[in-house]
Amino acid sequence: MSVDKDIVKHVAHLARIKVSDAEAEALRGELNTILGWVEQLNEVDVDGVEPMTSVIPVAMKKRADDVTDGGKAADIVSNAPATEDHYFLVPKVVE
């Protein structure tokens, strides 16, 4: 499978990364090199093979549904570029 410039621009939009036409063209070449190289996986017979879900067989840990942390609103917003009264500020989303 290979990608054209329009697909690169579409994928970049899905990933929320702005790319110029020139960048999309360069990325098209690079992505196709990588996708062409991973094609060799098609040589592998994976009939009846389960996809890996956990690299080390351990049971999923669960903890009691207790409040163990909190009251840190100031900490949570302390690194944000724009805040007000412990809220994150973003450009207007709803008209």
Added chain:
Amino acid sequence: MNDLTGLTIAAIREGLAKRDFSALELTDAYLEVIDAANPLLNAYIVVTAEKARDMARASDQRIAAGEARALEGVPLGIKDLFCTKGVHSQAGSHILDGFQPTYESTITQNLWDDGAVMLGKLNMDEFAMGSSNETSYYGPVVNPWRKRGGNADLVPGGSSGGSASAVAAMLCAGATATDTGGSIRQPAAFTGTVGIKPTYGRCSRWGIVAFASSLDQAGPIARTVRDAAILLQSMASVDPKDTTSADIEVPDYEMAVGESVRGMKIGVPKEYRMDGMPDEIETLWRQGIEWYRAAGAEIVDISLPHTKYALPAYYIVGPAEASSNLARYDGVRYGLRVAGDDIIDMYEKTRAAGFGKEVKRRVLIGTYVLSAGYYDAYYVKAQKVRTLIKRDFEEVFDSGIDAILTPATPSAAFGIGEKGGADPVEMYLNDIFTVTANMSGLPGIAVPAGQDADGLPMALQLIGRPFDEATLFRAGQVIEDAAGFFSPPRWW
């Protein structure tokens, strides 16, 4: 280097106990050599001199009170990927500009709880994506090793290039690092240092900036096998904050160092060769086999038939997980924000400005392979191949093999700007021998084993059974005993 910075961690422990020097003297000695070397090597992004002196003073008080802990007064460098409270933690990226965590990663907390001293934050490939430390927003790290008679700058490997360069140049006694496809072992190999990636789940991932969560694992880079064992002892823990942290007690790793390998079965896989691999690497491997024979181990030829598919499968799984993990950098909660016409435009401009080329490339590959219609063909297929890679190892270990011996990298260090410019895959091939351990969750250690014709260090790798890091330390010491200690001639 001066007298104090030349000491191993084991020697520091002894010297501090005997009051030969104080922890503060030791830390000051490191701060002095960092000041002189860092403008040339660029290993540290930030030096936390005042914090280091405060921690060293506290260590001296502990020692005076007879309450020294396992790493009391040992000056360490911390990879920028680890969150350290109130201190620069940006994963080598522009998008985390100004980020100072309000919390401490489990691993660094474990180190401070054992008395270690933080010298600063170490340079790395952006978000740990790279094999040469050339993708950092803070510029490339320089390898303290140069070709004999040459003065061209070489890469230290990556992504833990700052960690490896700092340890090799003796700008810290040891360093934390992380390994998603080879990022501890490959830079260790390029700098003549020892690096171990433990079993997935051995070290907590809590507070480490995520790249590919099913592959990421932290470990130390150190000067000797024993020092690596001492550091891993403190870094490893069972952590309720990481659901993939294994509920297995951390054994005494240092005990294993120096134990005999007589009777141990060392597997040698025929698939660990690649086209264009220098003869010197092949010779090094054969030399390693002879060392183990001489030490009384049994050498067994083995086959890991799916080896060649590990790297292409990794370049589906890794980017897929990265595209998801890196979705959080949106210009809202931390770091860089670039204003836009609306919120989508703000996201897109922020991420365009904040991510470097390699990160963008991987996020786009990941987004593509996870997108509608391609998920089964790429991601599910890669995870099936991963099952087969792991099965290869399980069959070998079930047959009684204790550890597997391979070259660590297909070449020695190369020049800055030399690889990957036109073809990203050329750079990716650096991890061809290390990535299998990540894909299968197994522990792997790189130990310096010799020098090439240009005098550059080369390393061998040992891969072990799950949670059997002790055997890797035990077997790794055999290489160190035979090959000796490697230190670059000082030019910086």
